[in-house]
Amino acid sequence: MVATGSVFSAACQQPDELFALETRNLTKQYNGLTAVDRVTLQVRQHEIFGLLGPNGAGKTTIMKILATLTLPTAGEAWVWGHRVTHDKDAVRRCIGMVFQEPALDDRLTGRENLDFHGRMYGMQRAQRERRIRDMLHLVGLEDKADVLLKQYSGGMKRRLEIARGLMHFPRVLFLDEPTLGLDPQTRYHIWDYIRQLNAAEGVTVILTTHYMEEADALCSRVGIIDYGKVRVVDTPACLKNSLGNDILTIEAMPLEPLYTALAEQPWVQSITCHDQTIMVSVRQAEQTITSAVLLAQRVGSTISSLAVRKPSLEDVFLHYTGKRLRDEGTTTQGQHLRRGHP
Amino acid sequence: MSSWFNVQALYVLWLREMKRYVRARSRIIGSLAMPFFFLLFLGTGFKSFRPPSMPEHVDYLNYLAPGMLAVVLQFGSMFSGMAILWDRQFGFLKEIMVAPVSRVAIVLGRTLGGMTTAFMQGFLFLVVATGAGLRLHSFAGCVLTPLFMLMIAAAFVNVGIALASVMRDMQGFSLVMNFLMIPLFLLSGAMFPIEQFPRWVQLLAYADPLLYGVDGMRFGLIGASRFPPLVDFTVLVVFCSIMVSTSAYLFSQVEMD
Numbered sequence: 001m002v003a004t005g006s007v008f009s010a011a012c013q014q015p016d017e018l019f020a021l022e023t024r025n026l027t028k029q030y031n032g033l034t035a036v037d038r039v040t041l042q043v044r045q046h047e048i049f050g051l052l053g054p055n056g057a058g059k060t061t062i063m064k065i066l067a068t069l070t071l072p073t074a075g076e077a078w079v080w081g082h083r084v085t086h087d088k089d090a091v092r093r094c095i096g097m098v099f100q101e102p103a104l105d106d107r108l109t110g111r112e113n114l115d116f117h118g119r120m121y122g123m124q125r126a127q128r129e130r131r132i133r134d135m136l137h138l139v140g141l142e143d144k145a146d147v148l149l150k151q152y153s154g155g156m157k158r159r160l161e162i163a164r165g166l167m168h169f170p171r172v173l174f175l176d177e178p179t180l181g182l183d184p185q186t187r188y189h190i191w192d193y194i195r196q197l198n199a200a201e202g203v204t205v206i207l208t209t210h211y212m213e214e215a216d217a218l219c220s221r222v223g224i225i226d227y228g229k230v231r232v233v234d235t236p237a238c239l240k241n242s243l244g245n246d247i248l249t250i251e252a253m254p255l256e257p258l259y260t261a262l263a264e265q266p267w268v269q270s271i272t273c274h275d276q277t278i279m280v281s282v283r284q285a286e287q288t289i290t291s292a293v294l295l296a297q298r299v300g301s302t303i304s305s306l307a308v309r310k311p312s313l314e315d316v317f318l319h320y321t322g323k324r325l326r327d328e329g330t331t332t333q334g335q336h337l338r339r340g341h342p
Numbered sequence: 343m344s345s346w347f348n349v350q351a352l353y354v355l356w357l358r359e360m361k362r363y364v365r366a367r368s369r370i371i372g373s374l375a376m377p378f379f380f381l382l383f384l385g386t387g388f389k390s391f392r393p394p395s396m397p398e399h400v401d402y403l404n405y406l407a408p409g410m411l412a413v414v415l416q417f418g419s420m421f422s423g424m425a426i427l428w429d430r431q432f433g434f435l436k437e438i439m440v441a442p443v444s445r446v447a448i449v450l451g452r453t454l455g456g457m458t459t460a461f462m463q464g465f466l467f468l469v470v471a472t473g474a475g476l477r478l479h480s481f482a483g484c485v486l487t488p489l490f491m492l493m494i495a496a497a498f499v500n501v502g503i504a505l506a507s508v509m510r511d512m513q514g515f516s517l518v519m520n521f522l523m524i525p526l527f528l529l530s531g532a533m534f535p536i537e538q539f540p541r542w543v544q545l546l547a548y549a550d551p552l553l554y555g556v557d558g559m560r561f562g563l564i565g566a567s568r569f570p571p572l573v574d575f576t577v578l579v580v581f582c583s584i585m586v587s588t589s590a591y592l593f594s595q596v597e598m599d
Contacts (some may be wrong), residue, residue, distance in 0.1 A: 036551065064599070067440050070599055120354060
């Protein structure tokens with residue numbers, strides 16, 4: 001509710017751009033706890049936008065407000081130009097939603113679940129049947145279409161839900177943790193589906209995730225969210241470049257003297273140590289790598305491994321929130337970064 | 343499309359109930375067994391008991407049958423209204439709530455579904471009750487009884503929806519069972535005439551809408567009733583309207599957190 005006037009006039013000056021989604025100071029409180037804290041976001045059409053944050057950061061609550069399932073305590077939100085608090089049915093018509101937990105009827109078959117959805121959205125028979133066929137094909141479930149959902153695996157259910165979310169040609173597709181609890185292979189498949197449908201149907205995708213790689217691999221832009229607040233929004237590349245540093249990862253024995261010595265160097269921007277690994281942010285690795293090696297020699301540490309890497313989204317997250325993602329998921333890359341504490 | 347009279351949404355919500363009902367065969371049999379055994383054993387055990395203010399030819403089994411039919415309808419329809427809580431637990435409620443369908447249409451769709459399944463249960467009960475010795479009184483009664491059956495079902499589906507709208511989960515279910523369903527059943531005169539109760543309990547019984555349902559069906563099935571059937575019918579219409587509006591209001595307030 002704050003400062004919407006000025007925002008509106010700003011939006012009116014550029015009528016060409018209709019945001020797929022816009023929020024202004026969106027706030028949600030539960031019993032005095034602030035789950036979503038003055039979130040202001042703009043998502044362009046045809047984007048794949050990711051909300052990245054740990055479990056409990058408020059991502060799902062934002063989704064629920066945007067999907068008209070719950071009302072915000074304060075602030076405003078528009079989906080495809082419709083206000084989520086006032087024009088609920090218009091919002092509902094232009095969104096597809098894939099929830100974090102399954103939202104399927106397991107006493108119905110896959111096809112019946114899709115049919116239910118199509119009818120609820122007022123689709124006519126011919127269009128409905130064609131669309132069911134296409135969607136089942138997209139997610140590769142044609143041969144399981146007439147099987148009761150009880151017999152579906154977790155990954156199959158997820159794929160069916162994505163198919164269902166797309167049934168009624170939504171403008172905006174919300175995916176709440178689309179690959180939570182899925183094995184890596186299924187996860188990569190689902191990433192492919194998401195990319196495909198974004199390209200083929202032009203649908204705007206908003207997804208939440210607490211997997212760094214997911215945000216990095218899929219999203220055109222990422223918003224980092226923690227304790228209900230959006231800390232920063234940008235493309236994954238810009239976010240990583242904004243740190244502007246290379247990161248030296250050093251494993252050595254003994255570790256402590258090297259750590260102490262490095263910490264005193266003027267070219268070290270920041271230094272953390274955990275799991276027998278020192279991580280040093282430097283402006284340019286090329287110029288400092290030799291200094292690090294010489295320093296190790298001087299203090300009598302033997303370097304067993306030395307690597308230079310560009311900052312990852314994990315580092316970006318650490319930078320903006322001052323902590324690592326709390327939830328250790330089934331990540332496949334960069335595991336060493338997620339263990340323990342600095 | 344978002345008006346309350348959304349035929350396609352009503353139809354598919356109803357269709358889903360039908361499919362789920364047909365696919366749960368063991369439940370159909372299971373929920374009929376108890377009222378049937380009550381009818382059979384009590385009806386035989388109290389064979390010589392002649393309920394007061396009933397015609398001579400009415401034995402206890404025939405007196406009891408409309409009452410047990412009412413119980414079948416009451417429990418069946420109430421459960422089907424409260425099944426919203428299962429939908430909430432298994433996530434499917436979110437799928438329904440996020441669709442561009444008015445909340446009133448969702449309530450009406452479920453009401454239609456619950457009415458149909460409860461009616462089918464009631465019909466099956468009547469078939470087995472006839473086998474056990476229930477003698478239908480008249481043809482007119484055969485027409486009138488389904489009307490009362492549907493009214494009872496519609497009202498109690500909405501009692502279920504209303505309760506499910508204010509409850510979070512099935513935790514409070516035994517409260518509902520013991521402090522609402524059973525008292526309504528015991529006060530309805532389904533098993534015994536309410537004249538034996540103390541005055542104040544009788545007054546409570548008059549406030550029980552199921553009393554009028556049982557009475558109306560007794561008129562339909564065995565041709566004897568305490569109130570004129572029109573009174574029974576009017577009370578049920580009023581109760582039904584109140585319950586549909588209440589549940590529609592409460593359900594439209596439901597938020598998904």
